[in-house]
Structure formats: structure tokens, C-alpha cells
Amino acid sequence: MKLNERSLAFYATCDSPADNAGFLYKRGERHTAYHRRWFVLKGNMLFYFEERDSREPVGVIVLEGCNVELCDSAEGFAFAIRFGGNKSRTYVLAAESQAAMESWVKSLSRASFDYMRLVVRELEKQLQEMRSGLAEGCGGSQEPPGPWKSEQSRERLPALPAVLPKENGCAVWNNALGADRPPDASGCGGHDEEENPRPPPLPPRRRASNGEAASAGAIAEGPSTFCRLHEQYSREVARLRQDWQQRQRGPRS
Numbered sequence: 001m002k003l004n005e006r007s008l009a010f011y012a013t014c015d016s017p018a019d020n021a022g023f024l025y026k027r028g029e030r031h032t033a034y035h036r037r038w039f040v041l042k043g044n045m046l047f048y049f050e051e052r053d054s055r056e057p058v059g060v061i062v063l064e065g066c067n068v069e070l071c072d073s074a075e076g077f078a079f080a081i082r083f084g085g086n087k088s089r090t091y092v093l094a095a096e097s098q099a100a101m102e103s104w105v106k107s108l109s110r111a112s113f114d115y116m117r118l119v120v121r122e123l124e125k126q127l128q129e130m131r132s133g134l135a136e137g138c139g140g141s142q143e144p145p146g147p148w149k150s151e152q153s154r155e156r157l158p159a160l161p162a163v164l165p166k167e168n169g170c171a172v173w174n175n176a177l178g179a180d181r182p183p184d185a186s187g188c189g190g191h192d193e194e195e196n197p198r199p200p201p202l203p204p205r206r207r208a209s210n211g212e213a214a215s216a217g218a219i220a221e222g223p224s225t226f227c228r229l230h231e232q233y234s235r236e237v238a239r240l241r242q243d244w245q246q247r248q249r250g251p252r253s
Contacts, residue, residue, distance in 0.1 A: 012040060012047040012057045019043070020107040023052075025075055025094040034075050034094060039104075044111045046081075061091060068108045077101040081108065 020041040025034040037048040047057040071080040075094040082090045095101035
């Protein structure tokens with residue numbers, strides 16, 4: 001691989017985000033003394049500078065085909081970057097604390113393309129397993145078993161209020177309380193002998209004409225009040241729907 005010195009210097013000092021950065025002690029290749037250097041990790045390249053504000057890096061380590069491991073050294077919190085091969089160099093670095101050392105070892109171990117390739121393969125495997133599971137689930141029954149389904153439906157039902165809600169000062173119709181009693185002709189039904197609220201009268205849907213009001217009064221006085229009201233309002237709804245459909249079609253040419 002050919003590396004252009006100017007391109008590397010630009011990449012090391014540009015504003016692109018770094019994966020890790022900080023001071024580390026680097027042991028020399030010929031001399032075993034440690035020198036404090038500013039390290040910047042970008043992708044699979046580890047740059048090191050003499051100072052934090054240096055314009056150009058002193059060197060770069062390409063993190064491919066290497067292992068990052070802890071090592072015994074006179075300097076505390078030391079770790080090594082070892083490459084395969086007999087003539088390959090081993091870089092010995094040391095951090096200033098245990099937390100910094102663990103952070104650098106983790107970052108350097110995940111910087112190579114080999115590691116990224118393994119991660120991609122593992123994610124592809126998990127995605128394939130998820131797709132297979134969804135395909136098997138779609139082939140089977142989507143409804144849960146009967147007892148579990150009934151329990152779930154009971155849990156979703158809202159709890160009945162302890163106090164009956166009111167509309168216009170009258171208690172709302174309750175099937176559990178006085179549902180089989182005929183409606184009262186007065187405004188608010190009040191309470192019966194057992195102190196249960198009676199259903200209120202039906203509110204007017206719209207203003208009715210004189211003929212419709214008379215027919216409604218006659219229907220209300222009959223024995224089958226609910227059935228006749230249902231028939232009357234159903235005819236009215238059908239007539240309104242027919243008028244609306246004619247308006248939607250527009251005038252015929």
C-alpha cells in the first residue's frame with residue numbers, strides 16, 4: 001500500500017472526528033526510554049505527534065494484521081501492538097491511568113477492517129435469523145390461544161366508574177341499573193325506589209317540522225317506543241344520505 005505523506009498529514013490534522021485521542025508514553029525502538037506523545041486514532045490509523053498542537057504527525061501506525069495485548073513493563077499501564085512476522089516491530093505504549101489504558105486497548109482492538117468484517121458478518125447472520133423467524137411466524141397462526149386471548153381482552157377493558165357520569169345534570173344511561181324500566185316523561189328521571197338513577201330522555205337530533213313533531217309524539221306514546229323511534233330515525237338517515245349523494249353527483253345535464 002502506498003501512503004502519501006502530505007495526504008496523511010492532512011488527514012491527521014483535519015476536523016474529522018477521531019475515534020480516540022490522548023497522551024500516551026511510547027517506548028523508543030532503539031532506546032528503551034519512554035517519550036510522551038499525543039496520539040490520535042482515526043479509522044485504522046494511529047497517528048502520534050510530539051505535542052498536542054503540532055501541525056504534522058511524527059509517525060503513523062496502520063492497525064491491520066496486529067494484536068493489542070497487555071504487557072509487563074517498567075512503566076505502569078503498558079500495552080503492546082504486535083504484528084505478525086519475525087521482522088515486524090512491536091509498539092509498546094503506556095497510559096496514564098487504568099481507565100485510559102482500557103479505553104485505548106478497546107479502541108485499538110476494534111480499529112482494523114478485519115474486526116469490522118467480523119461485525120458485519122455477525123450482523124448479517126442475526127438479520128437472516130430474524131427474517132427466518134418472521135417468515136415462520138407469518139406462516140402460522142397469528143392469534144394467541146383462547147384463554148390467553150380472553151385474559152388479554154379482559155385486561156384491555158376499561159374499569160367501570162364508581163360514580164355514574166352525568167350529562168346536563170342527569171345520569172347517563174346504565175344497562176346495569178334500571179335497564180328494563182320504561183323511560184320517565186319528566187326532564188331528569190331522578191331516582192327510583194331503590195335510589196338507582198333512571199335513564200334520561202333522548203336528546204333532540206335536529207329541529208323537526210310540525211308534522212314530524214306530531215308523528216314523533218304519537219310514536220312516543222305507543223307501546224313499542226324504541227322500535228318506532230328506530231324506524232323513524234333510520235328513514236330520516238336514509239333520506240339525508242340520499243340527498244347527500246345527489247349533491248355529490250351534481251346537477252344532471
